[in-house]
Amino acid sequence: MSVRIVNTSGSIASPGSPSRFQAVRASRDREQLRESIWRHLTGIHSGSGRPGRHPANKRVPYAFELWIAHLLLLEQTLEVAPIPWRELRAEELDGLLLLRAAQERFRREYRPCGQCRAPIKGKICDRCGAVN
C-alpha cells in the first residue's frame, strides 16, 4: 500500500482506496488532536517518569507530538509575551482551546499523591505504590 501525496494542506489518499489510509495535517485533525492531547497529558503524568513513552494503547503519533509541543510553547509564550491574536492561526487557536480543555479535565480528574506528589486518579499511586 503506497500513500501518494496530493497536497500538504488538505488530505492525502491513495487512488482507489476509499478512506482507510488518509494523511492529514496533525493540526487539522481535531478529534485525533483532542485524543492525542489527553494521551500526552496522562502519559507524561502517569508517574512512569519517562515523558514521551507510553503504553502501546496510549501512544501518540509523532505528528501530534510535534504539534502539541508547538501548542505548549505557544501557550507559555502567550502567558509572558502576548502575541496579537491576529497573528494566531485558526488551527493554533483551536489547538489551544483543546489544550486548555484537556488541562482543566486533567485537574478535575487527577490529584497529587500524598506520598510522592505524583498525579493519581485512583487510590493507589502508580509511581510509589502508596495508598491514598
Next chain:
Amino acid sequence: METIEELFELAPEEIEVCLRLARNGERFQLLHFVRPPAFEDWLDYERNLRGCIESVESEGEEALRFDARTLEAAASLYDRIIRRTEGYRAGEKTIAVPVEKIPLDHKEMVVRGLANVAPAAVPPSSQAEPDLPPAAFSLDSEAIEVTLEAGRNGNTHRNLVHVFRPPTAAETIEFSRVSSHALYVRGSKTLKSILPSRLPGLVALYDKLIEQVRGYAVDGAPVTDRAVIAKQMDPLHKKVALQNLFGA
C-alpha cells in the same frame, strides 16, 4: 579532507565532487561535475525523501522508526544536476558515460557530498586557555553568530559565519510553527507520520533574520549585501544555520 581558509563560493560555474573508492585491489578516483543545486532542486530532493516516522514495538517497548527514500531522492537530484563524469568506463568508452549507468550508491554519495554542511565543531583549542589573559565577557546582544563548516571539492571550510539579529517572540513562534508541521496517516497501525519538507518556511525565516555572513563569496568577492545573501546563499546552509540559531 583538508581545512582551508578560502572563501566558500556561492555561485560557482560548476561543482566537482570526487569519490575515492577501492575495490578488488584497485583504486578509483571518480569525478562528478554538477551544476550548483538551486532552491527548487533541494526542495524536490526533500519532497522525494518522503521522510516518515512510525511507532514500532522493540523488546516490549515503544520505539520510533525513521524511514526515508534516500537513494531515490538522491538519484533524482543527481540526474537533474549532473553535467559530466570522469573516471568511469562503460565498454570501450571512458568518457561521456550515460547518467543511467552511474551506480545508485555513487549518486547518493555525490549528493551527500553536496549536502555536507553542519554546525562547526568546537575545536579543543577554543576552550579556555589557562595561559591567555582574561577576555572581556561580551554583553552585546545586538547580533547572534552561528558558525558552520562545509565540504567542497575535497576541502573543509570551517569558518562560515552567519550573523543574525535576535529573533522576536513572533519569529520564535514562526520557527516552531514551521518545524512542527507534519501529517498523520489515518488508519495506519504503526501510527505513521509523514514529515514534509520545511525548507520553504526555514529559508523565508532565514532571509528575515540574517544580517551578514563571513567566509562566503560570490564570484570571488566577499558577500556583504543582505539581498545577495538572501539570493545566493545555499538553501541547506540557510536551513542548518537557522536550526542552530534556534537550538533545534
